[in-house]
Amino acid sequence: MAHDADVIVVGAGLAGLVAASELVDAGRKVLLLDQEPEASLGGQAWWSFGGLFMVDTPEQRRLRVRDSSALALQDWLGSAAFDRPEDEWPKRWAEAYVDFASGEKRAWLHGLGVRFFPLVQWAERGGYLAGGHGNSVPRFHVTWGTGPGIVEPFAKRVRQAEAAGLLEFRFRHRVTGLTTTGGVVDGVSGEVLVPSAVERAEPSSREVAGSFELRAQAVVVTSGGIGGNHELVRRNWPARMGTPPEHMLSGVPDHVDGLMLQVVNEAGGRIINEDRMWHYPEGIDNHSPVWSRHGIRILPGPSPLWLDATGKRLPIPLFPGFDALGALEHIVKTGHGHSWFLLNQRIIGKEFALSGSEQNPDLTGRDVKMLLKRVLPGAVTPVEVFAKRSPEFITGRTVAEVVAGMNALVGEDLVDAAELQRVVVERDRQVLSGLGKDMQVNAMREARKFLTDKVMRVVEPHALLDPKAGPLIAVRLSVLTRKTLGGLHTDLSGRVLTQDGSVLEGVYAAGEAAGFGGGGVHGYRALEGTFLGGCLFSGRTAGRAAAKALG
Secondary structure: OOOOOOEEEEOOEHHHHHHHHHHHHOOOOEEEEEOOOHHHOEHHHHHOOOEEEOOOOHHHHHOOOOOOHHHHHHHHHHHHOOOOHHHHHHHHHHHHHHHHHHOOHHHHHHHOOOOEOOOOEOOOOOOOOOOOOOOOOOOEEEEOOHHHHHHHHHHHHHHHHHHOOOEEEEEOEEEEEEEEEOOEEEEEEEEEEOOOOOOOOOOOOOOEEEEEEEEOOEEEEOOOOOOOOHHHHHHHOOHHHOOOOOOOEEOOOOOOOOHHHHHHHHOOOOEEOOOOEEEEEEEEEOOOOOOOOEEEEEEOOOOOEEEEOOOOEOOOOOOOOOOHHHHHHHHHHOOOOEEEEEEEHHHHHHHOEEOOHHHOHHHHOOOHHHHHHHHOOOOOOHHHHHHHHOOOEEEEOOHHHHHHHHHHHHOOOOOOHHHHHHHHHHHHHHHHOOOOOOHHHHHHHHHOOOHHHHHHHOOOOOOOOOHHHOOEEEEEEEEEEEEEOOEEOEOOOOEEEOOOOOEEEEEEEOHHHEOOOOOOOOOOOOOOOHHHHHHHHHHHHHHHHHHHHOO
16 A cells, blocks of 8 residues: 555644654654644743753753752652553653753754743742652753744754755644554545635634545544643543532633544543543733733742632742642632732742743844843833733732732632731731741742842742832632643653553653653643743654564
C-alpha cells in the first residue's frame, strides 16, 4: 500500500513541531496535520511565558543557587506523589526528564539559538517538609522571547524541511479516526474544515468541507489536552478537589478540546490519570479576549494576603506562589468560585506579573530598555496598565472602601469590613515587630535573601495600611483551566500502550496528549516550567523513536 508520508504528526503545537523536526532531521518525510489555520502554528506554547524547569545551570550558579539532579528528583517525586500501579511509566519518565533537565537540555536549546533571562525565578515554593511538594530552590528559567522564543527554532526547522520537500503541512485537517491494517495503525482519517482567516487562537469554524484519509508507517499524536473543553474538565474533575465552580476561565484556546485523545482511545490506546489536572486559582478576565472565556493568570510574589470569598486568610502554606493546586482545592471546597488578593500599590508595582507572551512585551520583544524599566522606581508595569482596564481590580484608601467595592463586584455582602480590618491590623503588627510569628511574613523575609526576589519580585515587608504604600488594592481571582496532567499511556519511547500494557503498534504520543510523557509524568502536582519542557522532551523522544523504528 502506498504511503503519503513516512510519518504523520497530528498537532502543530510545540511537541508536534519538535517531533517533526527530529523526524525530518533523520531524513523522514512528514505530514503535519492540525485542525486550526496556519496562523495558530505553535499552539499554546506561543502564548506562554516561556518558563523552563532546568537544574544546576550557569544562571543558577551565578545567583549562588546550589541545585542538583538528586535534589530536583526529590522535589519532583515529593510533588508527584505517585501512588497508582499505572504510575510505573510516568515515574520512569519523571526520572528521565529530571536527567534531561539536569543535563543536555540547556545546551541543546542553546545550540538552537534559545537564550534565557539571567534572573531565575522561584515558582511553586511549596512550604511543606523537605520531602513534600515544591521547588527547594529557584529553577524557573524564562526564555528570552517568552513563548514565541521557544517556538521559533522548531518552527524554523520545519519550514526549512517544507522548502526541502521533506515536510508538508495540512492545516484545517481534523483527525476523527485511526486506520489499521493487520492490527497495526497505518494512517488517519478525518474531516477537512472550511478555510478560516481568523487570527491566532481565535475560535475557528467547525464547518466541514470534505473528508480525507492518509497513510503512513507511523502516527505521532501531539494534539494537546482538554483545558478548553469545560464539559470534559468537569467530567474528569476529581472528587478530592470538591465540586468545580460554575464559572471558570480558560487559560487555553477553544481548540484545546481533547477530541484526539478519544480517537486514540477508540483505536485501543489507553488513557490514564484523567482526574489529574493543573488549573490555577489566580485567574482574571482578559479585558481584550482572544478566545472564549479568555483568562490571564497572575504570577504573584509572596506578599499579598490571599483571602477566600468571605475574607478569611487561606491556611499555611497557601501563600501566593507556594502551592497552586493546594490553594485551588481549598478555595473550591469553600463553596465559592472565587478568592481575593489584598495588597497595595507598592506591592503590585514590584510583585505582580501576568503570565503570557502578549502580557510581557519587553521579554517577548527582547527589548532590554523596556525590561529595565520594570525595576525603576515609579515605573508603570504591564500589570498596572492591565489593572486600569480591568474591573477585577478594586482600589480604595481604607479597608472599608475596598470591601465595599469587593462586595459590589460579586453582588453579595460576603466580606465583613470590620473583620478584614482586624486581620490586616494583626498582620501589620507582625511586620512592625521586626520579628513576628506570621509564617507568610517570615516567608517574605526569607525570599528576599535570594537576589532575584530582592531585586524584582519581593518588596521589603511593610504595613499594608501604610499610607505611603497605598492605595489598597483587592483583586478578584477565578479558577483558570489550563493543563491536563493525565493522558495517553506511553513507554519511554513514546509508544502508546493498550489496556493490557502491550504496544499499540504504529502510534506514538507526546506533549500534553501523553500527560507530557508516560500518561502523567507530573503525578498530582507540577513544579512549573515543566509543561513546555515536557513538550520538548517528549516530542524529541517520540520523534527520534519513530524515526529509528522505520529503519
